[in-house]
Amino acid sequence: MNYESNKSLQSLNTFGIDIKAESFVEVRSVDELQNVLSKNRKTIFILGGGSNLLLTQKVKGLVIHNSIFGKKVERDFPKSIYVSAGGGENWHQFVLWCIKKGWGGIENLSLIPGRVGASPIQNIGAYGVELKDVFHKLEAVELATGDIHTFRKKDCQFGYRESIFKKKLKDKYCIIKVYFKLSKNPKLNLNYGSIKQSLEAKKIKNPTIKDVSQVVIEIRSTKLPDPIELGNSGSFFKNPEISKRQFKLVQKSYPHIVFYHLENDKIKIPAGWLIEQCGWKGRRVGNTGSHAKQALVLVNYGNATGKEILRLSIKIINSVEKKFGIKLKLEVNVL
Numbered sequence: 001m002n003y004e005s006n007k008s009l010q011s012l013n014t015f016g017i018d019i020k021a022e023s024f025v026e027v028r029s030v031d032e033l034q035n036v037l038s039k040n041r042k043t044i045f046i047l048g049g050g051s052n053l054l055l056t057q058k059v060k061g062l063v064i065h066n067s068i069f070g071k072k073v074e075r076d077f078p079k080s081i082y083v084s085a086g087g088g089e090n091w092h093q094f095v096l097w098c099i100k101k102g103w104g105g106i107e108n109l110s111l112i113p114g115r116v117g118a119s120p121i122q123n124i125g126a127y128g129v130e131l132k133d134v135f136h137k138l139e140a141v142e143l144a145t146g147d148i149h150t151f152r153k154k155d156c157q158f159g160y161r162e163s164i165f166k167k168k169l170k171d172k173y174c175i176i177k178v179y180f181k182l183s184k185n186p187k188l189n190l191n192y193g194s195i196k197q198s199l200e201a202k203k204i205k206n207p208t209i210k211d212v213s214q215v216v217i218e219i220r221s222t223k224l225p226d227p228i229e230l231g232n233s234g235s236f237f238k239n240p241e242i243s244k245r246q247f248k249l250v251q252k253s254y255p256h257i258v259f260y261h262l263e264n265d266k267i268k269i270p271a272g273w274l275i276e277q278c279g280w281k282g283r284r285v286g287n288t289g290s291h292a293k294q295a296l297v298l299v300n301y302g303n304a305t306g307k308e309i310l311r312l313s314i315k316i317i318n319s320v321e322k323k324f325g326i327k328l329k330l331e332v333n334v335l
């Protein structure tokens with residue numbers, strides 16, 4: 001293992017922010033991880049794909065880059081299959097591997113940047129599917145002790161872009177392996193408006209999981225900037241959930257407001273709509289700005305600093321709150 005001091009994390013975060021880590025090491029196995037933990041006395045930060053991260057200052061302590069790979073069939077049944085993937089596996093490559101084998105359930109989650117180990121932390125979701133829908137269990141190493149613990153679905157306390165690993169257990173574990181239950185006879189989830197329309201436009205009547213994945217890739221590519229070309233971390237904010245009472249008040253003033261009813265009796269408003277209404281969509285401020293095709297994605301036009309992007313996000317939060325009385329919350333992890 002190679003410890004590096006003052007390592008630039010620019011190529012390891014999708015915003016492309018040039019921030020250094022005091023100390024850095026890449027681990028390729030559970031043994032290596034446990035070895036590093038047993039000798040370390042510094043504050044630890046686990047870095048996966050860096051796709052949901054805004055770096056605003058030099059990272060003190062030790063950054064451990066999780067590169068624990070491996071994909072495996074755990075149990076094979078006539079209708080379903082249990083597969084596992086190492087925390088360092090690239091999420092999209094894992095999705096493509098499952099699709100190639102004919103195992104369905106995660107096709108709607110195609111092209112999400114990042115690594116498998118981060119997927120449960122954020123309970124990643126897109127086009128009507130969330131990670132929790134296919135999640136079986138995970139294994140994680142406790143940073144303080146090096147012990148391996150297993151977390152079942154109920155232990156993870158999944159919510160909308162939430163889990164116990166963003167709350168009580170934040171920065172306490174490194175996820176080394178995630179187990180998924182996939183289907184050999186998948187029930188496709190086409191309810192998200194643009195998926196159906198795109199399939200119809202292609203005249204696909206009986207779509208396969210591969211067709212759905214392809215359509216999701218196309219939709220994402222038209223709306224979301226490729227981090228290789230334009231630094232970003234996907235949605236910067238969460239879509240706010242408000243009470244029906246508050247919603248009625250807002251709707252009175254803004255009858256064209258876009259909204260979705262939730263099962264918990266609340267109303268979800270797309271943050272992108274709120275931000276666009278405040279005039280931020282496509283607006284550039286210095287080296288950063290809100291993306292022209294999807295307002296809730298903040299981008300780095302080149303040399304933006306994390307602080308600059310954070311300052312813009314605060315301006316956006318304030319103007320949305322002033323206009324609508326709704327306080328946006330960050331989806332990204334700010335360090």
Ligand code: EPU
Pocket residue numbers: 125126127128223224233234235236237238239258270271272273274276281293294295296331
């Ligand atoms: N909208 C606007 N202006 C915009 C963007 C959106 O008015 O600039 C409105 C439109 O009415 C649109 C609606 O918002 O129909 C929904 O937009 P979209 O389908 O793009 O989805 P989203 O709610 O903005 C969420 C996720 C995305 C995920 C998509 C598709 C969050 C915070 N974001 O975005 O996830 O890909 O749905 O399922 O929940 C991510 O987490 O990084 C991410 C990209």
